[in-house]
Amino acid sequence: MATTKLHATSLHRLLSLLPKNGVSASVYQTRWEAKQLPVPTPLSPKASFDKACRWEVQKVSLGVSDEGKPWAKAFGVLYWKGKSSPAGVFAQGRGAIHLRAGQG
Numbered sequence: 842m843a844t845t846k847l848h849a850t851s852l853h854r855l856l857s858l859l860p861k862n863g864v865s866a867s868v869y870q871t872r873w874e875a876k877q878l879p880v881p882t883p884l885s886p887k888a889s890f891d892k893a894c895r896w897e898v899q900k901v902s903l904g905v906s907d908e909g910k911p912w913a914k915a916f917g918v919l920y921w922k923g924k925s926s927p928a929g930v931f932a933q934g935r936g937a938i939h940l941r942a943g944q945g
Contacts, residue, residue: 853913856901863915867895879922892923 856863869880873894881893900916919926 851913852915853903853911856898856913856915857903857911862901862903863898864901866898867893868898868915869893869895893920894922895920 855868856866859866867881867890874880879889879893881890881895896915896917896919898915898917902914903911904913905911
């Protein structure tokens, strides 16, 4: 599985840089890596990628507020140490959510 690691950035910027605005990408919060949780890496074998903590992006909405600030809302499935949770909203672009992407 090919993986591209992008620098930590805000959600709206990260998703806008990925193909298809990040749909079907795997993203994770940078603090997960700092806490030594298993996260996708560029050289992850498929077995360890499947056990990684990540969001699988299924739908993305990008926009600009009335004040001219970019925002993002992403929907997807959370995989926590290999186990999936129900699909839902996982992040909104305002605030201090910083993510990295592992493109599958």
